[in-house]
Amino acid sequence: MVGRKASKIQGFSLIEFNNMVHKFGVGDRSHPQSDRIYSKLEELAASIKRLGYVPMTDFVLHDIEEETKQEALSYHSERLAIAFGLINTAPGTTIRITKNLRICGDCHNAIKFISEIRDMHRFHLFEHGVCSCGDYW
DSSP: OTTTTOOOOOOEEEEEETTEEEEEETTOOOSTTHHHHHHHHHHHHHHHHHTTOOOOGGGOOSOOOHHHHHHHHHTOHHHHHHHHHHHHSOTTOOOOEEESSOOOHHHHHHHHHHHHHSOOOOTTOEETTEETTTTOO
16 A cells, blocks of 8 residues: 555544544544543453453454454444443433444444443444344444
8 A cells, every 4th residue: 555655544433522522543542531441441341251242353454463453453443432431421321433434343243242231322223232233334
């Protein structure tokens, strides 16, 4: 891509809270609440693993170790936005995440598991481990 002067579009996720839009990129630590966000991600990861979630590492295209692939998936922008939303809203509040790119299959699957932890309505309307899109993303 570099030789042809093409570049990869950087993915990001947006969430609105208190009339302010918060933007997250993969592995983003620039948000003032990043310590709390990453702590919430760790909590969510442990919870969904107990429910049977297994990372779908084929969605990581880099030639890296399996454990590193799993870690890379867990810091995708939509997961950061979800963690932010869960930290800052009351239980039962609708959380809407907007992405500039398609959601990866692993995040789609992980969010279905997260919806088992707390009923959340998203763009894809995940509810009780099922997505309204019928897993067509």
